Amino acid sequence: MSLRSQEQLVVGVGVMFLLTVCITAFFFLPSGGADLYLHEENHVHVRDTFNREEVRRKEQRELLRKAEEANPMPIPKPEIGAADDAEGRRIFVKQMIKFAWDGYRKYAWGENELRPNSRTGHSSSIFGYGKTGATIIDAIDTLFIVGLKEEYKEARDWIEKFDFKESAKGDLSVFESNIRFTGGLLSAYALTGDKMFLNKAEEVATVFLPAFDTPNGIPYSLLDLQSKRGKTYSWSNGKAILSEYGSMQLELDYLSNLTGNPIFAQKCDKIRDVLTSMNKPEGLYPIYITLEETPRWGQHLFSMGAMADSFYEYLLKQWISTGKTDERTKREYEEAIFAMEKRMLFKSEPSNLWYFGKMNGNRVEHTFEHLACFSGGMVVLHAMNEKNKTIADHYLKLGKEIGHTCHESYARSTTGIGPESFQFTSSIEAKTERRQDSYYILRPEVVETWFYLWRATKDEKYRQWAWDHVQNLEKYCKGAAGYSGIRDVYSSEPEQDDVQQSFLFAELFKYLYLIFSDDDVIPLDQWVFNTEAHPFRIRH
Ligand SMILES: *[C@@H]1O[C@H](CO)[C@@H](O)[C@H](O)[C@H]1NC(C)=O
Ligand SMILES: *[C@@H]1O[C@H](CO)[C@@H](O)[C@H](O)[C@H]1NC(C)=O
Numbered sequence: 181m182s183l184r185s186q187e188q189l190v191v192g193v194g195v196m197f198l199l200t201v202c203i204t205a206f207f208f209l210p211s212g213g214a215d216l217y218l219h220e221e222n223h224v225h226v227r228d229t230f231n232r233e234e235v236r237r238k239e240q241r242e243l244l245r246k247a248e249e250a251n252p253m254p255i256p257k258p259e260i261g262a263a264d265d266a267e268g269r270r271i272f273v274k275q276m277i278k279f280a281w282d283g284y285r286k287y288a289w290g291e292n293e294l295r296p297n298s299r300t301g302h303s304s305s306i307f308g309y310g311k312t313g314a315t316i317i318d319a320i321d322t323l324f325i326v327g328l329k330e331e332y333k334e335a336r337d338w339i340e341k342f343d344f345k346e347s348a349k350g351d352l353s354v355f356e357s358n359i360r361f362t363g364g365l366l367s368a369y370a371l372t373g374d375k376m377f378l379n380k381a382e383e384v385a386t387v388f389l390p391a392f393d394t395p396n397g398i399p400y401s402l403l404d405l406q407s408k409r410g411k412t413y414s415w416s417n418g419k420a421i422l423s424e425y426g427s428m429q430l431e432l433d434y435l436s437n438l439t440g441n442p443i444f445a446q447k448c449d450k451i452r453d454v455l456t457s458m459n460k461p462e463g464l465y466p467i468y469i470t471l472e473e474t475p476r477w478g479q480h481l482f483s484m485g486a487m488a489d490s491f492y493e494y495l496l497k498q499w500i501s502t503g504k505t506d507e508r509t510k511r512e513y514e515e516a517i518f519a520m521e522k523r524m525l526f527k528s529e530p531s532n533l534w535y536f537g538k539m540n541g542n543r544v545e546h547t548f549e550h551l552a553c554f555s556g557g558m559v560v561l562h563a564m565n566e567k568n569k570t571i572a573d574h575y576l577k578l579g580k581e582i583g584h585t586c587h588e589s590y591a592r593s594t595t596g597i598g599p600e601s602f603q604f605t606s607s608i609e610a611k612t613e614r615r616q617d618s619y620y621i622l623r624p625e626v627v628e629t630w631f632y633l634w635r636a637t638k639d640e641k642y643r644q645w646a647w648d649h650v651q652n653l654e655k656y657c658k659g660a661a662g663y664s665g666i667r668d669v670y671s672s673e674p675e676q677d678d679v680q681q682s683f684l685f686a687e688l689f690k691y692l693y694l695i696f697s698d699d700d701v702i703p704l705d706q707w708v709f710n711t712e713a714h715p716f717r718i719r720h
Contacts (some may be wrong), residue, residue, distance in 0.1 A: 263647075267696070269643075269650070270697055273326075273689065273692045274327075274693065276650070276654075276663070277685065278328060279662070280663050280680060280684065281323070281328070281331055282661075283680070284315050285334070286299075287300060288300065288301040288302070288315070289338075290313050290316075290338070291303065291315075292314040293314060293680055293682050294315065294661070294680040295679060295680070296663060296679075297661075297678045298678055299661050302679055304679075306352070306357075307353075308348055308351055308405065309349050312347050312348050313339075314360060316338055316339065317682075318364050318683060318686040318712065319682070319685035320339065320364060320368045321686070321690075322685050322686060322690045323335055323685075324368065324371050325702065326693050339376070339380060342380070343383075344380070344383055344384045344387060345387055350405065350406075351404050352403055353402060354391045354399050354428075355424035355428065357384065357388060358385070359427070359431065359711050359714075360682065360683075360712050361384045362384050362431045362435065363431050363710045363712050363714040364714050365380045365384065366435060367710070367714035369438070370715065370716055370717045371715070382441065385435055385444055387405070389443070390403060391403040394410065396470075396471055397447070397450035398420050398425045398469060399420065399424075399425055399447075401421060419469055419470055420469055421468065422465055422467045422488050422491045423467070423488050423489050423490050423491050426455065426490070426491030427490035428494075429451070429452065429494055430494050430501060430711075431716075433448060433502075454469075454475055456508070458477070461480060462523060463518065463519030464480075464516075464520065465491065466479065466480050466481060466482060480539075481539070481540050482523075482524065482539040483538045483552070484524065484538075485552030490711040492520075493554065493711055495513035496510075496561065497709075501708045502719055503718060503719050517562075524536045524537050524539060526604070528604045528610070531609050533581075533584070533585040533609055534581035535548040535552075536548060536555065546604040546605065547601055548585065548586075548602055548604070548610075549601045549602075550586075550589075550598055550599065550600050550601065550623050550626065551623065551625055553582065553585075553586040553598075553628075554625040556583040556586065556632070556633070557583075557633070559576075559582070560575065560576060560580075560632040560633055561704070563576040563579065564632075564704060576637075579629065579632065579633060580633060583633045583642070586625075587645055588609070589626075590649070592610055593669040594669065594672050595620075595655075595670075595671070596649075596652045597649070597666070598626060599611075599618045599619065599669050599670075600620065600623075602617070618667075618668045618669055618670055619665060619667050619668065619677070620666050620669050621681060622653075622663060622665055622680070622683070622684045622688055623683075623688070624688040626649075627691045627692060630645050631646075631694055631695045635699060643695055646696070649692070656676075657676070659676055663680055664677055665681070686713050686714060687712060691713060705718070
């Protein structure tokens, strides 16, 4: 038999087989009778999902084709230089930034984020449903700092034409918009002196002023840009969240100082007054508060991680950013951390890893989150600014221990990348057995803490840990046109989630670049980072 007819036979048999399967299915499936009927609803649902998935794929292919046509420029692959000293490693990080940026620029320009493998735009619910270029605004200060000049200029020109009021749609997160948009623009102004950025920052912050119209002045979590009305999350029972309403001051105070418009500072002074007046159970701050004229705490949940984290960070940084003149904030910061050390700081057995647990009333959950790893950097920053040597030594030690714990959460995984959240039990330390906690979405907090530790100690191990992370990002997170999160840090071949978060540029890349730079690139006695790693100038 010739090759050709052999092929025909194979195809023929294949077609016959498929036909048989179809016909059999056609005759036999409906005779499932009552049973099938029971499942019909499910069935329809499955088919519907399948169809939608098909449509989505088709749309994506179409978008990709259009993107290729509109912008035929190939994405240059970064050259791998001799990355065996700090300079080489810094250049390597810069090339990663360029690669991730080029992908965004080519396939998702003006969208909030990039799907690096599908090569289309991506947006998450925090941005509402408008096209607001979150990646451009979050990345621009990093582009400037690392000296990607053409990229910076292109981003700047886009921002100049960008009208947040017109582009933003739906329900936006007040907190996320403040730290990413207002914060990113303020930082670009602080670094470059270009007034355009300051005007844009004021425009964005002005859009969010109606969110502060509540009986006690604590802002809503979300603002509906259509009706200009605030709302809380459907799951928060009408309450606001500590990490959100408690971390607005750095941006808004700075904005008022730079523009001379006092309205923004007044809004956050009001929040601070409410917090000062509240009675703290054992010195701790619960994560929920009501918006009533006389506010009340919600359930007594306490955490160093999600829903609380940046509130503590902002107390410390507000004191630093005002040239250490705001003594009230310093005192409140110290009292809060002291109370948490007393009640929530634990050491694991047998590895002696230090971590902050979570508390629900008096019940402790021995979980530490990737997000909570920022606390190492925070206490080190306190140590660097503290005159009392006993206190400074104490917090440097605490920072080193937390930096070590978070490194263990990385070192004990298959990919060398730490999970979203990890536990300490009788059988595991700094690992998780919960599938839903084992993902990594390009979060920066661990590298952030190593960055502060590097600046404070000059111990080479922190640079080495950061470099290990760079290599693991290359190995597991690099996608076709950028970097992606991974779904399981304990898998040797983790699936990518196909999202290049805007904070990859604002935070992770920036801290990685800075850890391989000299201390005079963003010196910590002149700059303070907001919680999205946008540097603001310290006012002396
Ligand atoms: C901004 O802060 C500086 C330093 O604290 C202060 O001297 C200046 O008066 C402030 N400007 C405004 C408009 O608040
Ligand atoms: C430094 O702080 C410690 C602990 O709070 C305190 O006991 C000590 O008196 C302080 N030292 C100075 C010089 O203020």
